Amino acid sequence: MPRDTATLARYLIGKILVHDHPRERIAGRIVETEAYVIGDAAAHAFRGRTARNNSLFLERGHAYVYFVYGCWFAVNVSGESPGVGAGVLLRALEPLEGLRSMQRHRGTQRVLDLARGPGRLAMAMDLDRRFDGVDLCAPGPLWLGASRRRAGTIGVSVRIGIAREVERKLRFFERDNAFVSGPRRMRA
DNA sequence: TATGCGATATTCT
DNA sequence: GAATATCGCATAG
Numbered sequence A: 001m002p003r004d005t006a007t008l009a010r011y012l013i014g015k016i017l018v019h020d021h022p023r024e025r026i027a028g029r030i031v032e033t034e035a036y037v038i039g040d041a042a043a044h045a046f047r048g049r050t051a052r053n054n055s056l057f058l059e060r061g062h063a064y065v066y067f068v069y070g071c072w073f074a075v076n077v078s079g080e081s082p083g084v085g086a087g088v089l090l091r092a093l094e095p096l097e098g099l100r101s102m103q104r105h106r107g108t109q110r111v112l113d114l115a116r117g118p119g120r121l122a123m124a125m126d127l128d129r130r131f132d133g134v135d136l137c138a139p140g141p142l143w144l145g146a147s148r149r150r151a152g153t154i155g156v157s158v159r160i161g162i163a164r165e166v167e168r169k170l171r172f173f174e175r176d177n178a179f180v181s182g183p184r185r186m187r188a
Numbered sequence B: 001t002a003t004g005c006g007a008t009a010t011t012c013t
Numbered sequence C: 001g002a003a004t005a006t007c008g009c010a011t012a013g
Helices: A005-011 A099-106 A118-124
Strands: A016-020 A025-036 A063-068 A072-078 A087-097 A142-145 A154-157 A171-174
Touching (some): A005 A025, A005 A087, A016 A087, A025 A118, A072 A118, A087 A099, A087 A118, A087 A171, A099 A118
Antiparallel strands (some): A016 A025, A016 A142, A025 A087, A025 A171, A154 A171
């Protein structure tokens, strides 16, 4: 696993996120991420460690799940050494397994919209605060795995939906993948 | 297909 | 009391 958060964000493209339910597996291939790095004013960790963002300060590879806009959860992967505070937001998945389950959680049949966007991703994977602080590299119900398929060409752009540090190119995505979020022009 | 807007609750000021 | 790493629906073209 890469030693710094920006590299981790790029590295995670093409990897698999798996949620093992007792009776069913839900899994998707990561196609879009954003890095929230050390000293980044747009990062939740920027103002220091709090009860809410504590998981960002765990050893790299832990889940930080938080509630946003009063409606949705978003899933991050911590990216630095213990106590530092940085992470990668998972923005979109290409559904692989448990499609019916995802459709049920999301309330839509459209496979394209199941996990295209951070809030949708968390809903489709059935993730919430229960998974905050989980080690994604250890055996358990939620983990990261290698993909059978290699990542295609990786694009880089500015991040979406932030007010500070808007010019930094820290969003990574697989080019020409229909499951990437955002308006079409932002994929370039 | 593109744009605009309201909903919603937790956190921190 | 303000801000927020968003989404879905409505409307227009």
